[in-house]
Amino acid sequence: MALLEVNNLVKDFGGLRANDGISFQLEPGELLGLIGPNGAGKTTLFNCIAGKHPVTSGKIVFDGEDITALRAPEVARRGLARTFQVYAASGDLTVRENVMVGCFMRTASRRKAGAKADTILADLNLMAAADQHVSELPVAAQKKVTMATALGTQPKLLLLDEVAAGLNPGEIEEIMASIRHIHHQLGVTVILIEHVMELVMRTSDRLIVLDYGRKIAEGLPDEIARDPQVIKAYLGDRYVKEHGGEVG
Amino acid sequence: MEALKNAFDFSDQPRLDLAIAGTIGMLLLIFPLLPLSAFALATMIQFFIFSLYGMGWNTIGGYGGQVDLGKAQYVGIGAYTTAVLLIRWDIPFWFSMPIGVVLAVTWSFIIGYPLFRLKGHYFAIATIATSLVLKDLFEVWDFVGAARGLEISPIKYAPPDFLRLIFKEDIYYYYVLFVFFLVGLLFLNWFRKSRLGYQLRAIKDNEDVARSLGINVHWAKIKTYAIATAYVSVVGSFHACYIKAIEPEDTMSLDISILIALMAMLGGAGSLWGPIIGAGILIPLKSYLKEWLGGVAGIAGMDLILYAVIIMVISAKEPRGVWGIVERIRRRKRT
Numbered sequence: 381m382a383l384l385e386v387n388n389l390v391k392d393f394g395g396l397r398a399n400d401g402i403s404f405q406l407e408p409g410e411l412l413g414l415i416g417p418n419g420a421g422k423t424t425l426f427n428c429i430a431g432k433h434p435v436t437s438g439k440i441v442f443d444g445e446d447i448t449a450l451r452a453p454e455v456a457r458r459g460l461a462r463t464f465q466v467y468a469a470s471g472d473l474t475v476r477e478n479v480m481v482g483c484f485m486r487t488a489s490r491r492k493a494g495a496k497a498d499t500i501l502a503d504l505n506l507m508a509a510a511d512q513h514v515s516e517l518p519v520a521a522q523k524k525v526t527m528a529t530a531l532g533t534q535p536k537l538l539l540l541d542e543v544a545a546g547l548n549p550g551e552i553e554e555i556m557a558s559i560r561h562i563h564h565q566l567g568v569t570v571i572l573i574e575h576v577m578e579l580v581m582r583t584s585d586r587l588i589v590l591d592y593g594r595k596i597a598e599g600l601p602d603e604i605a606r607d608p609q610v611i612k613a614y615l616g617d618r619y620v621k622e623h624g625g626e627v628g
Numbered sequence: 629m630e631a632l633k634n635a636f637d638f639s640d641q642p643r644l645d646l647a648i649a650g651t652i653g654m655l656l657l658i659f660p661l662l663p664l665s666a667f668a669l670a671t672m673i674q675f676f677i678f679s680l681y682g683m684g685w686n687t688i689g690g691y692g693g694q695v696d697l698g699k700a701q702y703v704g705i706g707a708y709t710t711a712v713l714l715i716r717w718d719i720p721f722w723f724s725m726p727i728g729v730v731l732a733v734t735w736s737f738i739i740g741y742p743l744f745r746l747k748g749h750y751f752a753i754a755t756i757a758t759s760l761v762l763k764d765l766f767e768v769w770d771f772v773g774a775a776r777g778l779e780i781s782p783i784k785y786a787p788p789d790f791l792r793l794i795f796k797e798d799i800y801y802y803y804v805l806f807v808f809f810l811v812g813l814l815f816l817n818w819f820r821k822s823r824l825g826y827q828l829r830a831i832k833d834n835e836d837v838a839r840s841l842g843i844n845v846h847w848a849k850i851k852t853y854a855i856a857t858a859y860v861s862v863v864g865s866f867h868a869c870y871i872k873a874i875e876p877e878d879t880m881s882l883d884i885s886i887l888i889a890l891m892a893m894l895g896g897a898g899s900l901w902g903p904i905i906g907a908g909i910l911i912p913l914k915s916y917l918k919e920w921l922g923g924v925a926g927i928a929g930m931d932l933i934l935y936a937v938i939i940m941v942i943s944a945k946e947p948r949g950v951w952g953i954v955e956r957i958r959r960r961k962r963t
Contacts, residue, residue, distance in 0.1 A: 452839035485842035
């Protein structure tokens with residue numbers, strides 16, 4: 381049974397159709413990449429799935445349950461967590477406290493939340509920064525903190541929104557390692573919105589490409605890299621030349 | 629059990645802070661025994677009263693970042709409940725105080741539900757409005773003495789009456805309040821480390837992120853608002869027994885609401901010691917300023933001007949108050 385099933389999802393903002401009849405399925409254990417040009421509707425899709433935006437029409441089924449009408453906190457409690465693209469990290473909370481907020485979704489005990497947070501911090505190599513305030517950390521570490529916080533809710537599915545944006549190559553490697561760890565070791569199913577092509581192509585099992593709110597392609601990374609429609613809409617000829625792909 | 633342990637657990641505080649807090653605590657304990665004026669003792673009682681108001685405000689206003697300027701209405705509900713029950717039915721403080729809390733918290737749910745649909749300045753303005761409306765209602769409500777207010781006649785009781793909290797000497801009030809103060813501090817210490825406390829701090833940062841972590845933002849705010857209300861209502865009940873004459877103007881006026889918020893903001897909103905520091909600075913200042921300037925005609929409103937200046941300086945220079953300055957210096961030392 382699919383973990384997530386999105387059926388003919390439509391989201392309008394006034395006269396603008398941000399998501400136009402998107403359908404896809406996600407199997408448990410998969411790592412799905414979601415790519416497309418700016419304004420293609422990727423983040424909107426996340427917002428609809430995670431209950432931040434009410435959908436205009438369509439259906440979202442998560443883990444066998446229709447979650448289309450649920451709001452964000454209820455979706456989160458069912459095991460669907462997410463990160464935000466732009467998150468001015470808390471000046472008030474330390475790294476550990478941030479992660480504990482996530483952990484508090486599953487327990488009211490401070491001791492248990494603290495212990496769980498420490499496990500996650502160790503998993504993501506953040507232990508050294510545990511008592512620092514998030515705003516004091518470099519951007520890469522801040523992004524990892526948002527991932528750690530989302531993991532605190534012990535999700536089955538994690539939606540990552542551009543966690544590698546604005547990072548240097550070394551930091552991207554670090555983030556990739558974290559994502560792989562979350563996916564392989566912790567067994568969390570992941571959907572990844574990303575513009576850093578190298579990261580998406582190397583980590584994803586499968587890709588979905590959006591353009592102007594529609595799904596224009598779906599397939600394995602290799603297939604997507606050769607898809608003429610995708611190249612035209614998003615990747616561009618340069619990417620294909622540099623990576624030696626052949627235009628079918 | 630764990631909650632009780634957490635309330636007494638101050639281990640995350642620097643040793644120096646705990647030493648200072650302990651010393652001050654000891655001084656407060658022996659304060660009434662020192663050869664000081666009755667005025668000094670009365671000022672200290674006001675310090676406790678406003679510390680407790682400030683602690684209550686700090687839960688929703690400091691940790692939650694919801695600037696509440698309507699806390700005086702709950703002072704009024706607490707004070708009036710205790711006064712009315714005592715005068716009409718001779719129900720003593722220790723029974724009327726919890727009844728006051730129940731009434732105040734119920735009222736806080738009723739108005740909190742729509743209020744917390746508002747954000748930022750709109751929320752602040754709406755809290756002022758609800759408080760003023762309640763005050764106006766009390767001013768025309770004969771059952772509670774309308775604008776004349778209510779008077780608890782001490783002659784009817786034989787002080788020291790611990791059940792009704794009717795005393796002749798301030799020293800009794802001082803120690804009762806000191807116990808409230810310690811309980812209030814322990815409760816705040818529990819709160820800031822509780823699930824609700826963490827959730828509230830997350831809400832203050834970013835409500836969308838908080839929602840994505842399974843937090844029911846609206847409900848968390850209402851719950852915390854009720855906690856803040858309980859603090860204020862308890863002290864309001866005490867105020868009635870202490871002052872023995874209450875009227876809408878001196879329990880529910882906007883001045884009091886602003887002063888409550890100011891305590892916490894000056895000391896450091898969203899910190900454990902902030903409200904106490906704020907009250908420790910403002911209350912003596914206010915008392916003695918009034919004492920010194922009271923005789924001089926024409927400058928009786930000086931203290932209000934002073935509050936205005938303090939609010940402006942805090943919001944421009946250090947929104948996290950005195951405690952914010954302390955933390956900044958510490959952080960600079962560490963790096």
